Amino acid sequence: MNRKPFIVAQAELIAAYWPRVNLGQCGRLRALLPSPGNALFTLLVVAGLLWASSAGALPLRAPAAAGTSTGTIAYQGRLADANGNPLTGTYNMIFRLYAVPTGGAPLWEEQWTGSNGVRVSDGLFNVMLGSLTPIQQSIIAGHDQLWLGITVGTDDEMAPRVQLGSVPFAVQALTVPDGSVTTAKIADGAVTSAKLNVDNGIIITKSSTCAINPPFLSCGPV
Numbered sequence: 133m134n135r136k137p138f139i140v141a142q143a144e145l146i147a148a149y150w151p152r153v154n155l156g157q158c159g160r161l162r163a164l165l166p167s168p169g170n171a172l173f174t175l176l177v178v179a180g181l182l183w184a185s186s187a188g189a190l191p192l193r194a195p196a197a198a199g200t201s202t203g204t205i206a207y208q209g210r211l212a213d214a215n216g217n218p219l220t221g222t223y224n225m226i227f228r229l230y231a232v233p234t235g236g237a238p239l240w241e242e243q244w245t246g247s248n249g250v251r252v253s254d255g256l257f258n259v260m261l262g263s264l265t266p267i268q269q270s271i272i273a274g275h276d277q278l279w280l281g282i283t284v285g286t287d288d289e290m291a292p293r294v295q296l297g298s299v300p301f302a303v304q305a306l307t308v309p310d311g312s313v314t315t316a317k318i319a320d321g322a323v324t325s326a327k328l329n330v331d332n333g334i335i336i337t338k339s340s341t342c343a344i345n346p347p348f349l350s351c352g353p354v
Contacts, residue, residue, distance in 0.1 A: 203269070204262035205296070210255045211284065218255025225250045226283040227261055231275045233293055238281065239271045 207227075211219045224245040228238035242265040244250045250257050261267065261280075272278070279293035 203266035204260050205267065206258070207261050207280065208256065208258045209282065209294075211252050211257060212255050219252050220254055222249040222251050224285055225259075227259070228281040228283075228289075229267070229271060229296075230279045230281055230293060231277070233279050233295070234291075239275070239278075240267055241265065 211223065213219060224243075227242045227244070229240040230236050230238055242261060244259065244264065248264060250259055278296045280296055281289045281293045283289045
């Protein structure tokens with residue numbers, strides 16, 4: 133049994149059905165309906181889009197992101213005038229990261245100016261640090277403590293600087309690839325019997341026990 137192509141079948145269906153439509157006196161409604169030629173043209177366009185999508189020439193949806201960015205830090209601050217009154221408006225701000233609470237050279241800098249000015253509402257503002265200038269992971273991984281310096285407009289940098297909490301360091305921990313921690317990267321003496329909870333040659337965990345019998349290590353459920 134020969135099957136007609138989909139577009140041909142649809143065209144024949146429209147041609148066969150259209151003359152039988154009886155709208156009576158509803159001339160306005162008839163004017164709103166497409167002509168058979170327009171309907172056929174629409175079907176051809178849809179078919180062409182579907183073909184292009186199946187061929188990979190036209191994606192119908194945006195590709196999924198490769199992964200969540202780890203070069204940004206969410207920060208919320210408060211901005212007030214010299215009398216402590218909260219401000220509202222759009223302000224130019226510069227954010228810098230330091231390894232020290234005072235002095236020193238900035239490790240990273242990001243300027244929120246012009247069209248990227250920071251919007252402040254009743255004194256409160258939110259910025260995603262690193263969204264304009266990505267923060268290198270080496271900055272986070274290479275420093276135990278970080279301080280944030282903020283400059284508003286043409287004023288001097290605010291004092292004191294803001295010491296960042298554990299969020300940047302938690303973000304850095306998420307970037308450790310699977311299998312990257314090898315025995316060569318574990319310092320000698322770092323894994324002790326106390327940390328392994330060894331009791332008379334038996335390693336005890338919540339779900340199993342392991343008997344140490346060099347060079348073998350046998351484990352079983354508790």
